[in-house]
Amino acid sequence: MKFNSESAFDRGTCRDAFQRDGFVHIPAVLAPGDARSIHKALTESTPWNLCFNDRQKHIDIAPENLASMTVAQHGRLQEAVYAQARTAFQYFYNNYPIFDAYRAGLNKGHLLHVFYEWLNSEEFLSLMRYLTGFEDISFADAQATRFGAGHFLKCHDDNQVNKNRRAAFIFNFTPEWKADWGGYLQLLDDKEHIRRGIKPVFNALNILAVPQMHNVSFVTPYAAGARFAITGWLRYGSPD
Numbered sequence: 021m022k023f024n025s026e027s028a029f030d031r032g033t034c035r036d037a038f039q040r041d042g043f044v045h046i047p048a049v050l051a052p053g054d055a056r057s058i059h060k061a062l063t064e065s066t067p068w069n070l071c072f073n074d075r076q077k078h079i080d081i082a083p084e085n086l087a088s089m090t091v092a093q094h095g096r097l098q099e100a101v102y103a104q105a106r107t108a109f110q111y112f113y114n115n116y117p118i119f120d121a122y123r124a125g126l127n128k129g130h131l132l133h134v135f136y137e138w139l140n141s142e143e144f145l146s147l148m149r150y151l152t153g154f155e156d157i158s159f160a161d162a163q164a165t166r167f168g169a170g171h172f173l174k175c176h177d178d179n180q181v182n183k184n185r186r187a188a189f190i191f192n193f194t195p196e197w198k199a200d201w202g203g204y205l206q207l208l209d210d211k212e213h214i215r216r217g218i219k220p221v222f223n224a225l226n227i228l229a230v231p232q233m234h235n236v237s238f239v240t241p242y243a244a245g246a247r248f249a250i251t252g253w254l255r256y257g258s259p260d
Contacts, residue, residue: 021050021051021054021134021135021138022050022051022054022143023049023050023051023143023147024048024049024050024051024052024223025051026048027046027047027048027049028048029046029047029048029049031147031150031151034046034151035150035151035153038151038152038153038227038229039153042228042229042232043207043216043226043227043228043229043232044151044226044227045218045224045225045226046224046225046226046227047221047223047224048223048224049191049223049224049225050191050223052223055193055222055223057131058131058132058135058191058193058250059193059195059222059248061130061131061132062132062164062166062193062248062250063248065130065131066116066130066132066164066166067082067083067116067127068083068086068114068115068116068166069081069082069083069086069114069115069116069117070086070112070113070114071111071112071113071114071115072097072101072110072111072112073104073108073109073110073111074104075104075108076109080115080117098112098170105172105174109174109175109176110172110174111172111173111174112170112171112172113165113166113167113168113171113172113173113236114165114166114167114168114171114246115163115164115165115166116132116163116164117163118132118133118135118136118161118162118163118164118250118252119136119161119162119163119252119259121133122136123259132164132250135162135250136160136162139160139162139252140159140160144160145157145158145159145160145254148160148187148189148227148254151227152186152187152227152229152254154186154187154254154256156186156256157186157187157254157255157256158255158256158257158258159255159258159259160189160252160253160254160255161252161253161255161259162250162251162252163250163251163252164248164249164250164251165247165248165249165250165251166246166247166248167203167236167239167246167247167249168239168243168245168246168247169239169240169241169242169243170238170239170241171203171236171238171239172202172235172236172237172238172239173235173236174235175208175212175233175234175235176233176234176235177230177231177232177233177234178230178231178232178234178253179230179231183253183255184255184256184257185230185253185254185255186229186230186253186254186255186256187227187228187229187230187253187254188227188228188230188232188251188252188253188254189225189226189227189251189252189253189254190205190225190226190227190249190250190251191223191224191225191249191250191251192220192221192222192223192224192225192226192247192248192249193222193223193248193249193250194220194221194222194245194246194247194248194249195222196222196245197219197220197221197245197247198243198244199219200240201239201240201242201243201244201247202237202238202239202240202243203220203236203237203238203239203243203247204217204218204219204220204236204237205217205218205220205226205234205235205236206218206234206235206236206237207228207232207233207234208233208234208235209233210233212233217237220247220248220249227254230253
């Protein structure tokens with residue numbers, strides 16, 4: 021994996037934007053061939069879970085269990101998720117936990133694991149330290165996400181005790197997306213006004229400081245496709 025040598029992004033300008041706004045959007049960040057290969061892996065060879073929150077407990081439904089669910093069972097699950105979302109924190113989307121799978125020795129050689137290794141290379145981490153100003157960043161974790169119709173991620177700030185998160189990152193791998201489909205990363209002010217909405221642009225990297233209120237807006241039932249990303253956190257300390 022490598023950065024796009026033809027990209028016009030200026031590292032000093034990106035650093036200034038992050039220091040000023042706690043956020044930066046960097047288009048065309050990866051070499052085009054790498055970005056296309058990752059998109060292919062996400063669409064063709066990634067074993068997707070379905071994840072949601074059950075009274076503050078993260079739940080993953082594995083692909084084989086998803087395949088055995090009837091339409092009615094999936095509908096009841098979705099309604100239960102929506103019911104909790106009315107009054108409490110909730111999320112509902114497909115994920116592949118790269119960080120956990122890699123450390124468990126699963127799916128060795130998968131391209132997403134190769135990408136995870138690059139996220140933890142000095143090339144990537146040194147750039148993140150420079151852009152964010154957090155010199156103590158020592159590693160990145162990651163998950164792949166797929167948001168389809170009916171999926172969402174409610175407002176949160178990513179600040180969790182003992183996770184040592186300095187910033188969140190989102191690499192988008194969605195070739196085509198329309199504003200009317202939802203699925204936007206939305207940064208919120210202290211009155212929950214949307215101060216910035218970010219389209220999931222193919223091969224763009226978003227970095228946002230932690231803590232910072234944000235969400236992923238509800239993906240509409242008529243969205244023609246899914247929103248793919250690899251997301252995670254830049255952390256300090258040890259992953260163990």
